[in-house]
Amino acid sequence: MKYTNEQLQLAANTVRCLCADMIEKANSGHPGAAMGMADLAVSLWLKHLEIDPKNPGWAGRDRLVFSGGHASALVYALFHLAGVGALSLDELMTFRQLDSRCAGHPERGLTPGVDVTTGPLGQGVAMGVGLALAAKMGSRANRTWVFCGDGDMEEGISHEAASFAGNLKLAGLKMIYDSNGIQIEGRVSDTNGDDVKKRFQSYGWKVFECDGHDFDSIDKALRKAAKTDDAPVLVVATTTIGKGAPNKAGSHGVHGAPLGAEELAATKKALGFDPEKSFSVPDEVYALFASRAAKCHRLRNRDVKANGDGKLALPPLETLLAALPKFGPDKPVATRNANGEVMNALAKVVPNLVGGSADLEPSNKTGLKESGWISKGDFSGRNFHWGVRELAMTAMVNGITAYGGLRAYGATFFVFSDYCRPAIRLAALMELPSIFVFSHDSFYVGEDGPTHEPVEQLAAMRTMPNVVSWRPADANETGYCWIEMLRNEQGPSCIMTTRQNLPILEGTSYEGVSRGAYTIYEDRRMGETILFIATGSEVSLAIEAAKMLAAEGKPVRVVSMPSMERFLAQPCEYRESVIPGSMTRRVIVEAGTRFGWDRFRLDYKTTAFVTLDHFGASGPYKALAKKFGFTAEHVYEVAKTVTF
DSSP: OOOOHHHHHHHHHHHHHHHHHHHHHHTOSOHHHHHHTHHHHHHHHHHTOOOOTTOTTOTTSOEEEESOGGGHHHHHHHHHHHTGGGOOHHHHTTTTSTTOSSOSSOOTTTSTTOOSOOOSTTHHHHHHHHHHHHHHHSSOOOOEEEEEEHHHHHSHHHHHHHHHHHHTTOTTEEEEEEEOOEETTEEGGGTOOOOHHHHHHHHTOEEEEEETTOHHHHHHHHHHHHHOOSSOEEEEEEOOTTTTOTTTTTSGGGSSSOOOHHHHHHHHHHTTSOTTOSSOOOHHHHHHHHHHHHHHHHHHHHHHHHHOOOOOOOOOHHHHHHHSOOOOTTSOEEHHHHHHHHHHHHHTTOTTEEEEESSOHHHHOOOOTTSOBOBTTBOOSSEEEOOSOHHHHHHHHHHHHHHSSOEEEEEEEGGGHHHHHHHHHHHHHHTOOOEEEEESOSGGGOTTOGGGOOSSHHHHHHTSTTOEEEOOSSHHHHHHHHHHHHHOOSSOEEEEOOSSEEOOOTTOOHHHHHTTOEEEEEEOOSSOOEEEEEOTTHHHHHHHHHHHHHHTTOOEEEEEOSOHHHHHTSOHHHHHHHSOTTOOEEEEEOSSOOTTGGGGOSOTTTEEEEOOOSOOOSSOHHHHHHHHTOSHHHHHHHHHTTOO
């Protein structure tokens, strides 16, 4: 169906009024970008975007990302008009209220049709790159459309992601830049003088320009963007923030506050709507969106018939366990090396596992050796060279995972997880099963010194809701941790691996690892048991110290706790069976800050800690271990202080 400019204008003005009404009723929100982008959004939706409102999860659909999530009213207005998720007018009236599907920023999983949760600026740009990557790795020819604004362009993550996409010639990615020149504090020119067009051209993007309020100009630019098949595209659309508001359009005052009753009435009058009516939608506008929806529904039916639903199930647990390499006691192995062997073994039975490292694959051993590498114009491999782009890497992994059908991972040194946290947090919010591999997990990094030696990062990771972190004690626990990461489909998982070799331990258990903690060594005798709780490389230290005490006739138990979060999620009965309240004399050992461990302390006198509550130092790791007290002898001496 062809649409006249008059019809498009009516639809866009309807969107403007709906957005203004939502924000006014909520007395909260951002009308400026939503109203300014209305012409662009309506043109894209009705003439180019392939989304089936009846099936918002259709695998072959175009992906649509609103990186500027503060313009969420625009999302909900479009979804209502198109029938996505059966979002009613009554629900629009609950905008930004408790338990509403029309949240302050678009949330994946809350509102059908929202592909990724956005809000922190720039994240949507990088996740859009990830979505486009996943599309290129599949058999479908769908596109990824991303709306972004001036704030996205200022955030560093957008630079990282755009550079990466341009280098790969990532066709299929179409980004529409709402260039209105306004931000909260005033004009963008007060803080940013970049030539965005030249910058993106230098990345290798194709750049087109349009007047964001001229439907012919918009359509011409979007058609060029849609037809470009050899590079990502940026459409620079010059717009007026708050377009349609007679007295506030073009000012920073319209960015993040309701128009107010007087200005709202004047806006409706200027746009040809009744100032006395709220949430008014002409029947003609519903008909326009219904016509487009019917066409997209037919496209969806043909695609599903030809390509299926795009889902790929994880193999059964028995298959995953059988695929794991076996590590014997004869040779110590760094868990980063074991991690690489485990990944390559599991990749043979999990063909949708894809990912890469932030320029550290030779160090963190995350390459899938029997698979190719993604490169310029070639998306047939499973390995990515992410480059030194930790934040964008993490967000792009989220985009790939959000696309569906692939399990993506990113990797770097654990200390650089600080660069990754904003995107890991969004993965947790979205309940995305992204996987993150962090090697060089403690001061045992050694000679690189304190800048590269994580101290507080593990505790920080554990504080984030819906993230499960794993710190395996040896090579076999590493394999079991990987199985649990693959089986966790409700949120992101992180694994922390060692640079230094660790002994292969007796008593490791898949069932124990799967529950977060278990008894790995015990010597029962008469008397009060000394309980050791340790993670990662410190488990072997705890076992050695426990054996020294056992040789003196003292009863001991060592608990390996590869995942504190998983253990704390277990039923009370299981937690009590592993760490009984009757075992009051405890020694907690971890090469990181004590923060978070006091929950396992019963009192100050009978619980001791061997932790690291200061920054590390540069030197051979064995010298550092001795200096910081991470030797079996020191742990033994500390344990003796709680035995009497």
